[in-house]
Structure formats: C-alpha cells, structure tokens
Amino acid sequence: MTSEPLNDTAFRVSPYVGFNWQFAPSWIVGLEGDVGFANKKTTLDGVMYPLTVSILGPADGSFALKTTWDASARLRLGVLANPSLLFYVTGGPA
DSSP, rough: OOOSSOOOOOEOOOOOEEEEOOOOSSSSEEEEEEEEEEEEEEETTTOTTTOOOOTTOOOOOOOEEEEEEEEEEEEEEEEEEEETTTEEEEEOOO
C-alpha cells in the first residue's frame, strides 16, 4: 500500500457566464454556469483499485486517476438591501 497523494496540480481553464434580471424594485433573479477543463493523470504503481481484496498477495497493478472536466449551473435569488448591497441564495447541480 502506498500513501502517495492524489492532490497534484494541473493547468485549468474555466469559462464562466451569468445573467441577472431585476424584476422588482429590490428583487434579483439570476442564472450562472461554468465549465472547467484540465488534463492531468496521476498513476499509483503497486496499488489495486480501492476496496478490492487480493487473495494472491501484494498488489502488482496500478491505479490511475485522470482529471478532464467538470461543470455546474446555478440559479440565484436575491434582494437589494441598498443599491450597493445584495443578499442572495444560490444553488444548482455541479
């Protein structure tokens, strides 16, 4: 078993877009989303796939983790406390 971490870094690009609409004097509704792209692969030699048991002794294979992309979309609902302060809640799938 190895204790090599899987938290390596990679160059990442993540475009973001959003839109807000003020539908009453102090209410805001919005939609936003992003998609991130990276290309990083980490391989751990001598490690079996997690939660498997080897009846033949120590692991002699390898386990790899590849990061490619992720995305999220969120809705926003907010209220303007004053012209420069917005309180809001947001949520959605990632």
